Amino acid sequence: MKKIFFIAFIFCASTLFAQSGFQFTSLKHNFGKIKQSVPVSYTFLFKNISNKPLIVEVATAECGCTTPDYPKEPITKGKDGKIKVTFNAENAGTFSKKVTVKFANVDDPVILTIEGEVIGK
Numbered sequence: 001m002k003k004i005f006f007i008a009f010i011f012c013a014s015t016l017f018a019q020s021g022f023q024f025t026s027l028k029h030n031f032g033k034i035k036q037s038v039p040v041s042y043t044f045l046f047k048n049i050s051n052k053p054l055i056v057e058v059a060t061a062e063c064g065c066t067t068p069d070y071p072k073e074p075i076t077k078g079k080d081g082k083i084k085v086t087f088n089a090e091n092a093g094t095f096s097k098k099v100t101v102k103f104a105n106v107d108d109p110v111i112l113t114i115e116g117e118v119i120g121k
Contacts, residue, residue, distance in 0.1 A: 020108075021048065021054055022046050022047065022049060022050070024044060024045070024110065026045075027044070027112055028113040029085075029115075030114075030116055031087070031115070032117070033116065033117050035118075035121075036090070036119060037121070041085065042084070042114060043082050045081070045082055048080075048081065053074035054074060054076075054081070054103060055075075056070045056083070056103055058070075058101075058102050059099055060100050061097065062098050062099075065087060065088045065097070066087050066088075066097045068112075070084075083099070083112065087114055092119065092120035093118060094116070095117070096113060096114075096115040099111070099112040099114075100112075
């Protein structure tokens with residue numbers, strides 16, 4: 001019985017994963033301690049695991065201190081894409097910022113998170 005449940009679980013999980021058509025290497029990055037007034041960037045990598053071109057419709061940050069840069073051209077089957085997120089560290093203290101990425105023909109957006117601590121001057 002356990003074996004049947006396990007096989008059913010794996011099938012359902014792989015089906016849900018395959019429907020998205022992409023795979024990120026990570027969804028979160030911690031910069032650790034960074035200097036105030038010195039912008040930092042991190043590049044989130046993803047792969048098109050579908051049989052169709054993958055299109056990033058939009059990537060939006062929750063505030064003006066965070067800027068996402070995403071591919072405007074379709075990512076073809078098996079190819080990699082990059083979303084570069086830059087944080088402008090103007091205020092001291094800890095931070096956690098989210099970038100929402102919407103892919104064409106995918107219902108749920110992906111949330112990328114950057115975090116860290118800005119050390120004052």
